[in-house]
Structures are given as structure tokens and as C-alpha cells.
Amino acid sequence: MKTLAIDTxxxxxxxxxxxxxxxxxxxxxxxxxKHAEFINGVxxxxxxxxxxxxxxxxxxxxxxxPGSYTGIRMAxxxxxxxxxxxxxxxxxxxxxxxxxxxxxxxxxxxxPIFDGRNNNxxxxxxxxxxxxxxxxxxxxxxxxxxWLKKLKxxxxxxxxxxxxxxxxxxxxxxxxxQVVVANSLTNIPRAxxxxxxxxxxxxxxxxxSVVPKYLRLTKAEADWQxxxxxxxxxxxxxxx
Amino acid sequence: MNRxxxxxxxxxxDETSIAVIEDGHTILSNIVATQIRSHQRFGxxxxxxxxxxxxxxxxxxxxxxxxxxxxxxxxxxxxxxxYGPGLVGALLIGVTAAKTVAWAHNLPLxxxxxxxxxxxxxxxxxxxxxxxxxxxxxxxxxxxxxxxAENQFExxxxxxxxxxxxxxxxxxxxxxxxxxxxKQVDEMAHLGHDTxxxxxxxxxxxxxxxxxxxxxxxxxxxVHHADQIGESxxxxxxxTSFQQAVVDxxxxxxxxxxxxxxxxxxxxxxxxxxxxxLRERLTQELKNMPTELRLAPLPLCxxxxxxxxxxxxxxxRHHVLSDEGLNAEPGLExxxxxxx
Numbered sequence: 001m002k003t004l005a006i007d008t009x010x011x012x013x014x015x016x017x018x019x020x021x022x023x024x025x026x027x028x029x030x031x032x033x034k035h036a037e038f039i040n041g042v043x044x045x046x047x048x049x050x051x052x053x054x055x056x057x058x059x060x061x062x063x064x065x066p067g068s069y070t071g072i073r074m075a076x077x078x079x080x081x082x083x084x085x086x087x088x089x090x091x092x093x094x095x096x097x098x099x100x101x102x103x104x105x106x107x108x109x110x111x112p113i114f115d116g117r118n119n120n121x122x123x124x125x126x127x128x129x130x131x132x133x134x135x136x137x138x139x140x141x142x143x144x145x146x147w148l149k150k151l152k153x154x155x156x157x158x159x160x161x162x163x164x165x166x167x168x169x170x171x172x173x174x175x176x177x178q179v180v181v182a183n184s185l186t187n188i189p190r191a192x193x194x195x196x197x198x199x200x201x202x203x204x205x206x207x208x209s210v211v212p213k214y215l216r217l218t219k220a221e222a223d224w225q226x227x228x229x230x231x232x233x234x235x236x237x238x239x240x
Numbered sequence: 241m242n243r244x245x246x247x248x249x250x251x252x253x254d255e256t257s258i259a260v261i262e263d264g265h266t267i268l269s270n271i272v273a274t275q276i277r278s279h280q281r282f283g284x285x286x287x288x289x290x291x292x293x294x295x296x297x298x299x300x301x302x303x304x305x306x307x308x309x310x311x312x313x314x315x316x317x318x319x320x321x322x323y324g325p326g327l328v329g330a331l332l333i334g335v336t337a338a339k340t341v342a343w344a345h346n347l348p349l350x351x352x353x354x355x356x357x358x359x360x361x362x363x364x365x366x367x368x369x370x371x372x373x374x375x376x377x378x379x380x381x382x383x384x385x386x387x388x389a390e391n392q393f394e395x396x397x398x399x400x401x402x403x404x405x406x407x408x409x410x411x412x413x414x415x416x417x418x419x420x421x422x423k424q425v426d427e428m429a430h431l432g433h434d435t436x437x438x439x440x441x442x443x444x445x446x447x448x449x450x451x452x453x454x455x456x457x458x459x460x461x462x463v464h465h466a467d468q469i470g471e472s473x474x475x476x477x478x479x480t481s482f483q484q485a486v487v488d489x490x491x492x493x494x495x496x497x498x499x500x501x502x503x504x505x506x507x508x509x510x511x512x513x514x515x516x517x518l519r520e521r522l523t524q525e526l527k528n529m530p531t532e533l534r535l536a537p538l539p540l541c542x543x544x545x546x547x548x549x550x551x552x553x554x555x556x557r558h559h560v561l562s563d564e565g566l567n568a569e570p571g572l573e574x575x576x577x578x579x580x
Binding site for chain 2: 034036037039040041043044054055069070073074076077078080081082084085086207208209211212214218220221224228236237238239240
């Protein structure tokens, strides 16, 4: 099974082409933020260097969010368009889970973090059990203080990874030695790991309805919902 | 037999649209998913919300466009896509999806300027003849484009502040009309009288540029002043006076442009080209002139992918091609030619 795996959830871009559990080609870079400009070119190059044609692909795996809104939209746009147009499988993976795959040890609770600014974060809690990643607390957009209250219920060491910089001090004040900060490469998601991990996951049924997992309403929608608590679930887009 | 088929993408603002165009003229399909009802909640287009709707709609629109046209990827000659001007996050969905489809099926990729697309809405009705002039008026654009020959576009005049359609939306809000206000203001303008004599900004200046923010302010000040002294104004008269000022300036500058640049055809395109006041006025003005008036077909005045496919077919013939590196250009513009 030939798999194309894409993770552009934040500043790092990571794309890989795999054959089953075997890596064919992979590019991971942190030097460019403008994924829109690079994503299609990198995919074309990696597929070509794997000696494949687009039509040889069997499956697309994509990090669906949370993350940078534009970043996850670029990856999901490519993934859903490619799987629709080639009529191949599409597998969606949490961007926080994708990053958590960097931690091989099962002795930690794994706490991936994307900085949501102003003391907010996109985060979740994972743990390795017999090679699988178990989701302990679901992915969410939260204030760091509220999140730490939840973590206080656990005794095991917690490893934090991703965009941890602005949260390290707060974590250490609350969790002291229980918290371990991941080293540099562990903070960068690797599409190849996500691709291999997804071999056991089910593809989505309805490709056309796929959207990124933003985990946060736009400010305009949130403000509107406050004023209109009973509305909001209808379909606002009509084909004319 | 090889058919000349373009699959075209348009996502520059609040419409997700995919079309299949044959020979640059025939619309085999033109799927338009509009987000107007969504943005009406906020009184105008919210860019992040627009991007979220586009990604949700994009693949079902592609499938429907191909199904309705009864063609497959193997039948296509090229993929065309709007890459600017527009909202960057919205443009990126169409650009990325178009690049992906082109790569997956080894098809050429044609980048299309959204304004060229609006102009080519007229080409879907009948072939454009050159030299030609286009007045492009919409919620985001107001410009006069001179086309000495096919695939040559030169801006000779444009708005220095608000687009005409934007001014309609802003004064619409003051009249209690939700975005997009153009249609309703147009209807009201046919019921009242031009009693307020709002300013015709830059009308007498020796250039082809426009300005609508002064008119908008004059309108808003008039209404606010009346509110303060407890006077009630006739809304139809307000609408008529506003529309008359807009149409006067658009028509005067356009007529002056075709007098300075003799052209075979004058094309009027963009969302505001659906305005009946403007259509009637230009029809009247050009009645006794040698220039043929080409009003864009009403259903194709707003954003749609059919017009992008028509422009894309022309650009493809001129070997205007891009590749996986194509990026959205929110501020994309034709060259501006100073009046000499």
C-alpha cells in the first residue's frame, strides 16, 4: 500500500511517501512558514523521487488539526482533493497525536502543545500502551491554568512537547519535577511516523464532508453565537 | 476526438465555484456554492469564515461540475484557477485544490486574474472583439481596463478608496439593508427622486479614476443629521440620489475613456454590472456611439467559475501556464497606464 502522509499543522512541514511500513521518501523542514507555496511542489517531488506516479498512491494520511488555521487547511485541502480526484482512501489523524508519536517510551503521559497565544493552548493528553497511542484527555483549546488543574490528577511523569516555550515556567510551578520538557527534534512532527501509525486506522467514509479540526470557532461566529444561542446549526452555504 | 475543455476554479471571496467550459464559450456546468447567508450573520464577509466554508465545499463542487458536464479527467485540456486578487485564505483553497487536481491528472495549470475572469463573462455570450474597454465594478473592484488586443490588459483608471459595491453595502447598512445591499438599493432607486444631489467626486477631473468614500460619507452624514433633528427622510429618495451619483460618475468616466481610447466594444462586468440603473444609463449613452455595448449576462455578473474558465481558455491558447509553485496573490493587479 502506497501512502502519502502530510503534516503542515504548524511551522514545520513534514511530508512522506511510504510503502506499507517502509519509508520511501520524506521531507521535514522548519525554515518556511508559507506552506501554501511549497506543499504541492514538495509532494510532487517526493512522489517522483519514490519512483511513483500520482495514480500509484493508495492512501492519503493527513494531520487534521488543531494547529495554524491556514496550515491545517492547506494539508486538508490537498488531502481531501487528492483522495477525491484519485478515488483513494483518506485517513485523518489528530495533529496532536501526530506529534505525540515522537515519544517512544510508555513511562510518560504525553502532553503535546500548540501555542494558542495569550496563555491559551491547543492540547491533549496521550499515553503509549502496547505500541498504540491512547488518548487520555481529548484534544481541546484551553487556558493553561484550566489545563494544569486537570493534569494535577495524575501521578506519572508528564512529557511536554511541541510549542512549549511560553508554558514551561507555569508547568514547572504547578507540576515541579513531574514535568519533563522534550528535546529539540521531539518537537517536530514526522509525517513518516504518522503514515506508519495510520496503517491500522480506518479511512473516512464521506470525503466531501471532511473539514479540518480547528477546535475553535472564529471570533465572529463565537460572538454571533452568544447573541443567538438557539441558532447556528443550519447550513449557511447554498448551491445556486 | 480531442475536445477543448477547461475545468475552472473560483474561490476568491464568498463563492466556491467550479465549472467546465468547452471552447471558451459553452458552459457545460457552473456550480456555485454561495456563502452569502453565512456572512449575513456578521453584516459582511468574514475572511476566516469564508476559508472554512470553501474547504468544506470544494470537492463536492468539483464532482458535481464534472458530473453535470458529463466529462472525466481524461477529457480535460487544462485546469484554470483564480489566483488573485481576493482574500488570501479564500484564494488559497481554490489554488491548492486546482494545483492538486492538475498534478494528479498531469494537466496544464492556467493562472487566471479574477478581473480578467469578470471581463470574460461577456465572452461566454459572444466573442470579445478588440480593441475593447471594460468597466469592472463589484464589491471589491472598480476599474477601467483597456484591452488593445487579446491577452493585453491595462488599467487606465481605478477607485482610489472604496469600490462602488462596497459603498452600496455601507450605505445599505445605514438604510437597514443587509449585505449585499446592491440589489435592494437599486430597486429603491427606481422608486424615488434625486433630491439630495450628493457629490460626484472626481467627475470633472482629467483622469479615469474614481472615488466613492466622499459620497458614502455625505450620505451617512445626511442621514445622521436628519436623525439628530428628528427629521425623517424618504429612503427611496436617498437611494435614488446615491445611485444617481454613482451611475453619473461611472458613466461619465467610462464615456470619456472610450472617447480617448477608441474601441470596438465596451464590456461592463462584475457584481455591480447587474445594477439596472447602470445598465440603463450606459445603454442610453452608447445608443448613438459606434462602440458596441456588451453588458455581462446577469447570472454571470457575480463571482463564478464559468467566467474563469472562459478567460482560462484564452490564456491557455497564449501559453500562460503555471505549476505546483503557484501562490495566491491577494493584491494582484494589471499594469496601470498613466494617461499621457
